[in-house]
Amino acid sequence: MNILRAGFRRGVPVIRDVNFSLSKGELLLITGPSGSGKTTLILTITGVLNNLLNGSVEGDVSLAGVNTLTPEGFLEVPKLVGVVLQDPEKQLAMPTPADEVAFTLENLGFKVDSELIINSLRHVGLEVKAYSPTEYLSGGEKKRLCIIASIIHKPKLVIFDEPTANLDPWGISDILKYINRLRTEGITIIVIEHKARYFLGLADKILVMKDGKQLYYLDRDCLSGNYNYIINMVGGLGIDISKPSLTKKLSINSSRVEVLRAEDLWFKYPSSNDYVLKGVSISLREGDVGIIVGRNGCGKSTLLKVLSGLYKAERGYIKVIPRNSIKRYGVRDVFYVPQEPDYIFIYDKVLKELSLLGSSELTTITNEVPWIKEVLNESPYKLSHGQRRWLSYLIARAYNPKVLMFDEPTAGLDLNLLKQYVSWVRNAVSEGRSVLIASHDVRLLGEVATKTYIMSGGKLVEVSVEEAVKYLEGPIEVL
Amino acid sequence: MSLGRRFTALDLTYLGVVAAVAGVIFALTWNIYFLGSAIGGPIVARVISYGLWFIGAPLAATLIRKPGTAFLGEFLGALVETLIPTYGAFTNLIYGFAQGLASEAAYMLFRYKKFGVLQASLAGAFAGPPCVALDALLFGDIYPAEVMVLITIAAVVSGAVYGAIAAIAVKTIRK
Amino acid sequence: MFKLRPLTLFIYGLIVTILAFIARSTEQLLILTLINSPVGIVLGLRKRFTALIALFLVGLIGLFINALIFSNSGALLVDLSFIAIKEGAITSFLNVTLRLLVILGAALIFITQTNARELIKSLEEELGLSKDIAYALAVGLRMLNILERDAGEIRLVRAERGFRKYPVTPADFGSFLRPLLSLGLERAVWIGIAAELRGFAQRSPRRVGLRVSLKDLVIYSILILQFIAVFVMH
Numbered sequence: 010m011n012i013l014r015a016g017f018r019r020g021v022p023v024i025r026d027v028n029f030s031l032s033k034g035e036l037l038l039i040t041g042p043s044g045s046g047k048t049t050l051i052l053t054i055t056g057v058l059n060n061l062l063n064g065s066v067e068g069d070v071s072l073a074g075v076n077t078l079t080p081e082g083f084l085e086v087p088k089l090v091g092v093v094l095q096d097p098e099k100q101l102a103m104p105t106p107a108d109e110v111a112f113t114l115e116n117l118g119f120k121v122d123s124e125l126i127i128n129s130l131r132h133v134g135l136e137v138k139a140y141s142p143t144e145y146l147s148g149g150e151k152k153r154l155c156i157i158a159s160i161i162h163k164p165k166l167v168i169f170d171e172p173t174a175n176l177d178p179w180g181i182s183d184i185l186k187y188i189n190r191l192r193t194e195g196i197t198i199i200v201i202e203h204k205a206r207y208f209l210g211l212a213d214k215i216l217v218m219k220d221g222k223q224l225y226y227l228d229r230d231c232l233s234g235n236y237n238y239i240i241n242m243v244g245g246l247g248i249d250i251s252k253p254s255l256t257k258k259l260s261i262n263s264s265r266v267e268v269l270r271a272e273d274l275w276f277k278y279p280s281s282n283d284y285v286l287k288g289v290s291i292s293l294r295e296g297d298v299g300i301i302v303g304r305n306g307c308g309k310s311t312l313l314k315v316l317s318g319l320y321k322a323e324r325g326y327i328k329v330i331p332r333n334s335i336k337r338y339g340v341r342d343v344f345y346v347p348q349e350p351d352y353i354f355i356y357d358k359v360l361k362e363l364s365l366l367g368s369s370e371l372t373t374i375t376n377e378v379p380w381i382k383e384v385l386n387e388s389p390y391k392l393s394h395g396q397r398r399w400l401s402y403l404i405a406r407a408y409n410p411k412v413l414m415f416d417e418p419t420a421g422l423d424l425n426l427l428k429q430y431v432s433w434v435r436n437a438v439s440e441g442r443s444v445l446i447a448s449h450d451v452r453l454l455g456e457v458a459t460k461t462y463i464m465s466g467g468k469l470v471e472v473s474v475e476e477a478v479k480y481l482e483g484p485i486e487v488l
Numbered sequence: 489m490s491l492g493r494r495f496t497a498l499d500l501t502y503l504g505v506v507a508a509v510a511g512v513i514f515a516l517t518w519n520i521y522f523l524g525s526a527i528g529g530p531i532v533a534r535v536i537s538y539g540l541w542f543i544g545a546p547l548a549a550t551l552i553r554k555p556g557t558a559f560l561g562e563f564l565g566a567l568v569e570t571l572i573p574t575y576g577a578f579t580n581l582i583y584g585f586a587q588g589l590a591s592e593a594a595y596m597l598f599r600y601k602k603f604g605v606l607q608a609s610l611a612g613a614f615a616g617p618p619c620v621a622l623d624a625l626l627f628g629d630i631y632p633a634e635v636m637v638l639i640t641i642a643a644v645v646s647g648a649v650y651g652a653i654a655a656i657a658v659k660t661i662r663k
Numbered sequence: 664m665f666k667l668r669p670l671t672l673f674i675y676g677l678i679v680t681i682l683a684f685i686a687r688s689t690e691q692l693l694i695l696t697l698i699n700s701p702v703g704i705v706l707g708l709r710k711r712f713t714a715l716i717a718l719f720l721v722g723l724i725g726l727f728i729n730a731l732i733f734s735n736s737g738a739l740l741v742d743l744s745f746i747a748i749k750e751g752a753i754t755s756f757l758n759v760t761l762r763l764l765v766i767l768g769a770a771l772i773f774i775t776q777t778n779a780r781e782l783i784k785s786l787e788e789e790l791g792l793s794k795d796i797a798y799a800l801a802v803g804l805r806m807l808n809i810l811e812r813d814a815g816e817i818r819l820v821r822a823e824r825g826f827r828k829y830p831v832t833p834a835d836f837g838s839f840l841r842p843l844l845s846l847g848l849e850r851a852v853w854i855g856i857a858a859e860l861r862g863f864a865q866r867s868p869r870r871v872g873l874r875v876s877l878k879d880l881v882i883y884s885i886l887i888l889q890f891i892a893v894f895v896m897h
Contacts, residue, residue, distance in 0.1 A: 052856070055860060057856055057859065057860065061496060061498065061856065061859055062856075084864060084865065086860065087859075087860055087861055087862030087864075087865070088862070090860070092857065092860045094853055094856075094857055096850075096853070098809065098850055099849070099850045099852075099853035099854055099857075100853060100854060100857040101805065101854070102501065102504075102798070102801065102802050102805060102854045102857070102858055103801050103802075103805060104779070104780045104801060104804040104805045104808075105780060108780060108801065112858075112861065113861045113862070115866060115868065115869065116861055116862035116863055116865060116866040117861075117862045117865065118865070118867070121869075142808055143805060143808070144805075144808035144809065144812070158861070159857075159860075159861065314819065317823070319819045319822065319823060341823065344823065345819075345820075345823060347816060347819075347820055349816070349846070351842040351845050351846050352813070352816045352817050352819075352820045352842060353820050353824070354838075354841065354842060355821070355824065355826055355838045356838065357656075357660045357837070357841065388660040388661065388841075390660060390661040390841060390842075390845045391660070391661070391662075404824075408824075494795075495795050496855065496859065496864075497798070497855045497856075497858035497859045497863040497864075498851070498852065498855030498856065498859070499855075500795050500798050500799045500802070500855070500858075501799070501802050501851040501852075501854045501855035501858065502848065502851050502855070503799040503802075503803075504798070504799040504800065504801070504802025504803040504805075504806055504851070505802065505803070505806050505844075505847040505848060505850070505851045507799060507800065507802075507803035507806075508802075508803040508804075508806035508807045508810055508847070509806075509810065509840070509843055509844060509847060511803065511807065512807070512810055512811075512814070512843075513840075516830075518718070520831075522718075522721065522722065522725065525725050526725070530729070540836070547844075551848070560796070560799070564796070564799060564800060564803060567800065568800075568803050568804070568807065570770075571774070571779040571782075571804070572807075573715065573770050573773075573774045574715070575715065575718050575719065575722065576766075577676075577680065577766045577767060577769065577770030578676050578677050578679075578680035578766060578769060578770055578773075579680060579766060581677065582680075582681075625684070626684050626762075627759055627762070627763075629729070630733070631733055632733075649833060650833070650836075653833055653836065653837050653840075654840070656837070657837055657840045657841050657844060658844065660841060661841055661844055661845040661848065662848075
C-alpha cells in the first residue's frame with residue numbers, strides 16, 4: 010500500500026506519505042497518539058473515504074490484487090476484509106446477535122440457516138443469547154459479537170480498530186487470545202491501537218504514526234524481541250508502550266477533614282431482585298483522590314450515582330460534610346460526571362453552559378484553557394470529543410462541589426490526554442475538592458490515587474495501590 | 489453519491505435513528521396531549537402537542553437532505569411507535585402516512601434544493617390539516633366551524649414551531 | 664398459546680383498525696369489539712401492558728367531556744342539576760369508546776403475539792419490502808433500546824443540574840433532543856460505514872413469497888367475517 014495523500018476534503022490531507030506492505034498471515038500493529046490519523050488510514054485503505062464519504066485519496070491501495078479506491082474495487086472490499094470498529098455501539102446495527110450475523114452473510118449472498126448462525130455464535134460464547142436483544146449483552150460480549158459478525162465470511166484481512174478500548178482487563182485478555190488464535194490460523198491482521206504494549210508480542214510489523222505521517226515502520230528484522238529499543242524510540246509520543254509507573258504519588262496531609270462518609274449502602278434496581286451494592290462503606294477526606302477498580306458491570310458506576318444522590322440507597326446512610334443546601338439551584342456538594350459528555354449538556358451555546366460562573370471565574374478558565382475562548386458561542390456538540398469531555402469537567406466545577414465523581418473518565422484517552430486529565434484532577438484537589446473515580450484503567454492508579462478500592466460482588470474493599478495494579482494486570486500476560 | 493444508489497447505508501442508518509427518536513417522541517407526546525387536554529382543552533392540547541407528532545419529517549429531511557426522506561422519517565417513526573406500542577396503536581400508521589406525505593410536499597415545493605429551517609417549519613405546518621381531518625374522520629372530533637378553524641390553526645402553528653425546533657436542533661449538532 | 668405469524672397479525676391488526684373507522688353504527692362497532700377487545704385485553708393484562716389499558720381508561724374521561732360539550736343534543740336522558748345529559752352525547756361517547764376498544768384490542772393481540780424483529784423480516788421476505796426500508800427499521804429497533812438508556816442517563820444528569828427531568832416546554836424538548844440526536848447520529852455514521860463494509864450494497868434479500876398456514880387461514884377467515892359484518896350491515 011502506498012498512500013500519498015488522503016483527507017476528507019481535497020487540499021486538506023489528514024494522512025500523508027504512508028507506505029506499507031503485508032504478506033499473508035502477518036500481523037501489523039499501527040500505533041500513534043490520538044489524532045495521528047490511524048482511523049482515517051483504515052477508512053482510506055478500505056476505500057470508504059473516497060467512495061462513501063466523498064473524501065479525496067491520492068496513491069495506490071492493493072488488497073489481494075484489488076484496487077479498493079475504484080468504485081468496482083470498493084464493491085469487492087466486504088468479501089476481502091472484515092473490519093472490527095472501536096465501539097460496538099457504533100457498529101452493531103441489528104436488534105439481536107442472530108440478526109447481526111445473518112446480516113453479513115445475507116449481504117454477501119451466503120445461504121443462511123439458523124444452525125450456521127448458532128454455530129458461529131457458539132464460537133464466541135454467545136449461542137444462548139442469540140435471540141435476546143443485543144442491548145442486554147455486556148461490553149465484552151458486544152465486542153465479541155462485532156468480531157464474529159465481521160469475520161464470519163472468512164475474509165483474507167481482518168482489521169481491528171482500537172480493540173481494547175472500553176474493555177476491562179478480563180475483556181482485553183479475551184480479545185488478545187482471540188486475535189492470537191486468528192493469527193495462528195494464518196489470517197492477515199491489522200491492529201490499530203494506542204495501547205501498543207498489549208500487542209508488541211504479537212506484531213510482525215509496527216507502523217508508528219504521528220500527525221498523519223509515517224514516523225517509523227519496523228519489520229520483523231528490527232523487532233526480533235528487542236522491545237526496549239522500540240519502547241525507547243516511541244516512548245515520548247503518548248503511546249502506551251511500557252507498563253504504568255507507580256512512582257508519582259500525591260503527597261497526603263494527614264490532618265484533613267472528612268468530607269464524605271457512607272456506611273452500609275444497599276441498592277438494587279427496581280427491575281431486578283439482585284442487590285448491586287451489598288453493604289458498601291466508604292470515607293473520603295478533603296483532597297483525597299479515591300479510585301474504585303473492578304470489572305465492567307461490578308456496580309462501580311451505580312455506587313457513584315448512589316453516593317451523588319442520583320439514586321436512593323435502600324439502606325445505609327450517606328453524609329456529606331459540610332452540607333450545603335443541596336436543593337438550591339447551582340450548588341451541589343457531590344457532582345457526578347458521566348462518561349459520555351453529551352449527557353450533561355443542556356444549552357446550544359458553550360457560554361450558556363458556563364453561565365453559573367461569574368465573569369472573573371470565566372476569565373480564569375479561559376486563561377487556563379485557551380481554546381474555550383474561541384468556542385464560547387459555538388454549540389457544545391460541535392466540539393471534538395476531547396473538548397466536550399473537558400467542557401463537561403468545567404460544567405461540573407461550576408457547581409462548586411466538594412466531591413467530584415467521574416465514571417471511566419480516561420476510556421479511549423491516549424497517554425497525553427490522560428496526563429491532561431490527571432493535571433485537571435490535581436488542580437481540583439488543590440482547590441480543596443475531593444475526587445472519586447470509577448475506572449478499570451491501570452494507568453490512572455500510579456498517577457493520582459490516594460486511596461484505592463476493589464469492587465467485586467457488590468462489596469467494596471480498600472487495598473493498596475500495588476494490590477489494585479496487580480488485580481488489573483493479572484488477567485493480561487504482557488510481553 | 490459516487491455509488492449511484494439512491495440511499496447509502498449511511499443515509500438509511502440516519503433514517504433508522506430518526507425513526508427511533510421520532511417513535512420515542514411520538515410515544516411521549518401522548519402524555520403531553522392528555523395533560524394539555526385536561527388543563528387547557530382541545531386547542532391548547534393541539535398547540536403544545538401536535539407539532540411533536542409531525543417531527544419525524546423535518547428531522548429526517550434536514551438531516552439526510554434527499555427526496556423521500558421526509559415521508560419516510562415520519563412514517564417509519566409512526567411504525568416504531570406502533571411497535572412500542574402506544575395509545576394510538578395502528579391508527580398511528582394511518583396518521584404517519586398522511587402527515588409524512590403532506591410534509592414531503594413542503595420539500596417538493598422547493599424541488600428538493602433547500603432543506604433549511606423554513607422548509608422544516610413548512611413541513612411541520614403542512615402536516616397539520618391532514619391530521620385534523622383524520623381526527624374528525626376517525627375519532628369524530630368534529631366541532632363547530634369556528635372551533636374547527638381554530639383547531640386547524642393550532643395544529644399548523646404547532647407544526648411550524650416544532651418543525652423549526654427540529655431543524656435548528658439538527659443544525660446545532662451537525663459537525 | 665400457539666404461535667402465529669407476525670405478518671398475518673400485522674395485516675389483521677391494520678385491517679381491523681381500518682374497519683373500526685369505516686364502521687359507523689353502534690351495532691357494527693359492537694361486533695368488532697366483541698371479537699377483538701376481550702381477547703386483546705386478556706392477552707395485554709397477561710403480558711403487562713396494564714399501563715396502556717390504564718391510559719385508555721383515563722382517555723375515556725376526556726372523550727366523555729368532549730361528547731358532552733360537542734354532541735349533547737337529542738332526547739334528554741338524565742338531568743343532573745348542573746348539566747343535562749342528552750342522547751347525542753351518549754351515542755357519540757359510546758361509538759368512539761367502542762371504536763377505541765377495537766383498536767386497542769387489535770393492537771394488543773398483535774403486540775403480545777409477535778415480535779418486531781420477525782415482523783420486519785417477514786415484511787422483507789414475503790411482502791417484498793425494500794431492503795433499504797427493512798434495514799432502516801431494524802436499525803430503528805436497535806436504536807430504540809439504546810435511546811432508552813440514553814434518555815435515562817440524560818434525565819439523571821438533568822436532575823443533578825437542577826433542570827426538569829421530563830421535558831414540558833419547547834425549550835426543554837430542544838435540550839432533550841440535542842444530546843439524543845447527537846449521540847444517535849455519531850453512532851449512525853459508524854454503523855452506516857460498518858454496514859457498507861459488510862456488503863450492504865450487494866445485499867439482495869431472500870424473497871420467499873407469501874406463506875400461508877392453516878392457523879393464518881383461520882385468522883384471515885375471522886378477518887373476512889368482520890369485513891362482511893361491517894359492509895353487509897351498512
